[in-house]
Amino acid sequence: MTSRAVGFLEVLEQFAPGTKLRDAAELILRQETGALLVFGSAPEVDAVCSGGFELRNAEFTAQRIAELAKMDGGIVVSEDASSIMRANVQFIPDPAIDTSETGTRFRTAERLAKQLGVPVLAVSEERRAVAVVFTGDNHFDLRNPNELLAEGNQNLVALERLRRQLADAEDRLTRLEVDDGVTVRDVALLLARAALVRRMGAQIRRIVVELGGAGDLISIQASDLGEGVDNVLELVIDDYADRPMKPGEASDRLRNVPDESLKDLAVVAEALGLGNLDQAVRPRGGRALERVSRLPDNVKNSLLDHFGTLQKLLHASASELAEVEGVGRTRANQLRGHLDRLLQHGTPFGLVD
Numbered sequence: 001m002t003s004r005a006v007g008f009l010e011v012l013e014q015f016a017p018g019t020k021l022r023d024a025a026e027l028i029l030r031q032e033t034g035a036l037l038v039f040g041s042a043p044e045v046d047a048v049c050s051g052g053f054e055l056r057n058a059e060f061t062a063q064r065i066a067e068l069a070k071m072d073g074g075i076v077v078s079e080d081a082s083s084i085m086r087a088n089v090q091f092i093p094d095p096a097i098d099t100s101e102t103g104t105r106f107r108t109a110e111r112l113a114k115q116l117g118v119p120v121l122a123v124s125e126e127r128r129a130v131a132v133v134f135t136g137d138n139h140f141d142l143r144n145p146n147e148l149l150a151e152g153n154q155n156l157v158a159l160e161r162l163r164r165q166l167a168d169a170e171d172r173l174t175r176l177e178v179d180d181g182v183t184v185r186d187v188a189l190l191l192a193r194a195a196l197v198r199r200m201g202a203q204i205r206r207i208v209v210e211l212g213g214a215g216d217l218i219s220i221q222a223s224d225l226g227e228g229v230d231n232v233l234e235l236v237i238d239d240y241a242d243r244p245m246k247p248g249e250a251s252d253r254l255r256n257v258p259d260e261s262l263k264d265l266a267v268v269a270e271a272l273g274l275g276n277l278d279q280a281v282r283p284r285g286g287r288a289l290e291r292v293s294r295l296p297d298n299v300k301n302s303l304l305d306h307f308g309t310l311q312k313l314l315h316a317s318a319s320e321l322a323e324v325e326g327v328g329r330t331r332a333n334q335l336r337g338h339l340d341r342l343l344q345h346g347t348p349f350g351l352v353d
Helices: 008-014 021-030 060-069 103-116 145-179 184-226 229-240 248-254 259-263 265-271 285-291 297-307 308-316 320-324 328-345
Strands: 035-039 073-075 084-091 122-123 130-135 138-141
Touching: 008 130, 008 184, 021 060, 021 103, 021 122, 021 130, 021 297, 035 103, 035 145, 035 248, 060 084, 060 138, 073 259, 103 122, 130 184, 145 184, 145 229, 145 328, 184 229, 184 248, 229 248, 229 259, 259 265, 285 297, 297 308, 308 328, 320 328
Parallel strands: 035 073
Antiparallel strands: 035 122, 073 084, 122 130, 130 138
């Protein structure tokens, strides 16, 4: 860790079970003494320190931290948590900084984290031996690994259910596209479900980081369930957006929609500029062509530009397809076979060899 703006997940990872920082916190919890640790040694840190004593060449170990925590004052640790810099320090943060905490130690910890931009660990026997890490405007409890595993497995079940719902929405949209019966509501439904899958995946990733190596199995399962969701989202947006969007723009817009608002499809549609929910719309056909194997992007783009909509593409003859630059007779027959299957069955876009 450094005095730079440390990423939230990076801080989580450094306090995962089995790390030296977590070992130190757990030792302090067991001895029921409480502690306040600041991770940083910049001049800004020195400016909020009063009293105590400096340490030289004091390597960071969980045992040393636990012993120093028996004193009343706080502890300053180097940016990379390799050495202990000061002990028995009184921290004096800016009292004007807002804090939602109640206990003195935790109020100080939150203010220090906001003021200095470094992680701060607070352990208090007054709060039933709770250990909390503050980092910027965020904070998290150091939770029991068994509790984290249980929550991770529950979230996996929820993610699996959400992924099935997303697959159902995608299948439904495909059938409606073939029947030329799509409305903005159908598009918004799929995009809202994709957003929910991505958010649940993000929750699980946080738990995996908190668990350290113990979360590997959960991580693999979550990755499998989340595979391809971002691609589906981008393809649907490319098919229906009234203007081209930059890579990741649709994801950013959906990220700004509050969780509770994802159930309101009108809000989702508005965030993405899709129009009125009951408005009839036609896809360009990019999602259909994406599933055709060995179809170069330049050829796909030529087909989309030439025909303009999926409906025109669906009803184009092999000879008309062959006229598009880069297609040719062999590829035209391949495409025509794929489009015929869609017309006959209205099934999801399968991979065409």
